[in-house]
Amino acid sequence: MTIEFRDVTKRYPDGTVAVDGLSLTVEDGTITVFVGPSGCGKTTSLRMINRMVEPTAGSVLLDGEDVAARDPAVLRRGIGYVIQHAGLFPHRTVLDNVATVPLLSGWDKRKARARAGELLETVGLPEGLGKRYPAQLSGGQQQRVGVARALAADSPVLLMDEPFSAVDPIVREGLQDELLRLQSQLGKTIVFVTHDIDEAVRLGDKVAVMRVGGKLAQYGTPSEVLRQPVDDFVASFVGRDRGYRGLSFLSAAGVEVSPVHTVEVGSTVDSPSQGWLLAVNNDKQPRGWLPPGSTVDGSLTETDLVAGGSLYIQGTPIRGALDAALSSPASLGVVVDEQLRVLGTVVAHQVLDVIEASPQGS
Numbered sequence: 001m002t003i004e005f006r007d008v009t010k011r012y013p014d015g016t017v018a019v020d021g022l023s024l025t026v027e028d029g030t031i032t033v034f035v036g037p038s039g040c041g042k043t044t045s046l047r048m049i050n051r052m053v054e055p056t057a058g059s060v061l062l063d064g065e066d067v068a069a070r071d072p073a074v075l076r077r078g079i080g081y082v083i084q085h086a087g088l089f090p091h092r093t094v095l096d097n098v099a100t101v102p103l104l105s106g107w108d109k110r111k112a113r114a115r116a117g118e119l120l121e122t123v124g125l126p127e128g129l130g131k132r133y134p135a136q137l138s139g140g141q142q143q144r145v146g147v148a149r150a151l152a153a154d155s156p157v158l159l160m161d162e163p164f165s166a167v168d169p170i171v172r173e174g175l176q177d178e179l180l181r182l183q184s185q186l187g188k189t190i191v192f193v194t195h196d197i198d199e200a201v202r203l204g205d206k207v208a209v210m211r212v213g214g215k216l217a218q219y220g221t222p223s224e225v226l227r228q229p230v231d232d233f234v235a236s237f238v239g240r241d242r243g244y245r246g247l248s249f250l251s252a253a254g255v256e257v258s259p260v261h262t263v264e265v266g267s268t269v270d271s272p273s274q275g276w277l278l279a280v281n282n283d284k285q286p287r288g289w290l291p292p293g294s295t296v297d298g299s300l301t302e303t304d305l306v307a308g309g310s311l312y313i314q315g316t317p318i319r320g321a322l323d324a325a326l327s328s329p330a331s332l333g334v335v336v337d338e339q340l341r342v343l344g345t346v347v348a349h350q351v352l353d354v355i356e357a358s359p360q361g362s
């Protein structure tokens with residue numbers, strides 16, 4: 001099934017333009033990866049495919065048919081969807097989690113569970129795990145269950161939103177291998193969102209690099225994007241980072257750590273916040289970000305916050321600093337000490353400058 005974005009724009013009610021004039025076609029039976037820094041509109045784009053978000057202008061077509069003409073609930077049931085932390089129902093067994101969509105589609109319980117058991121096997125989990133609850137599984141196992149549940153929709157389209165971001169790098173590689181193996185058998189049309197360029201290049205038949213402001217910067221095969229970046233943004237986001245396998249060993253000593261405005265959870269925030277405010281607990285550990293212009297009724301709670309990106313522990317290799325900056329909703333990577341207390345922030349271009357200037361960086 002092809003997925004076509006035709007001049008799609010999404011402006012949220014507060015005026016944020018999350019996606020700006022996106023036009024691209026995801027080809028049938030391929031994996032297309034939307035990649036870019038936090039806040040560039042990847043998730044919004046993905047959610048317009050299954051109508052969890054409605055475009056402000058333009059249209060999304062599945063095999064030439066505008067999704068706006070489809071009943072949203074039926075559409076969604078027919079499209080597999082996997083998110084970070086798997087999004088499993090905590091009070092249902094693993095088997096019942098996977099059987100959710102078949103049950104919603106009217107299958108009888110036995111048949112739905114039998115199918116769920118097969119799917120667990122498909123994603124490399126022993127059927128015996130089906131009786132457990134999600135909390136009794138490792139993070140990697142939970143993600144596999146998330147994939148099994150999405151496959152249960154038996155749809156030609158699978159949407160995956162940072163599905164492997166919350167697991168450690170080794171488990172992540174295993175999950176990526178598994179997805180590629182599954183895809184070689186299933187040939188689905190997959191749209192996959194990540195901020196990790198290595199993951200994008202590894203998984204994507206095509207890669208769509210997006211920039212903040214919701215603009216598509218480049219759309220091509222991984223090798224096109226790596227070898228012929230269209231501009232400096234793509235070059236720095238894709239080109240340089242890619243070249244730096246040595247990043248994992250490079251020190252971040254030269255990276256400037258800037259002070260950051262913090263606000264404590266539980267305190268009051270008067271007047272709309274200026275810029276992004278980093279919320280911390282009373283141990284100075286980061287809890288999330290308060291977006292610019294937010295007003296808070298009474299004292300600040302975690303529900304007022306946007307989840308943060310990864311943290312960079314000072315003294316660890318520079319790769320983590322880049323990852324923190326790229327995954328932060330505020331575009332400010334949070335630097336912490338070993339007790340995870342906030343020290344300040346770093347920005348991606350500064351990290352890239354340090355990498356550039358290093359002997360490994362040319």
Ligand SMILES: Nc1ncnc2c1ncn2[C@@H]1O[C@H](COP(=O)(O)OP(=O)(O)OP(=O)(O)O)[C@@H](O)[C@H]1O
Binds near residue numbers: 012040329
């Ligand atoms: N419901 C909403 N209301 C207002 N603004 C929103 C809403 N959802 C997202 N945004 C804003 O739209 C922009 C794009 O967000 P989106 O979640 O699509 O980005 P993303 O690239 O997926 O980011 P991340 O990698 O952090 O998930 C951001 O500026 C975000 O703050």
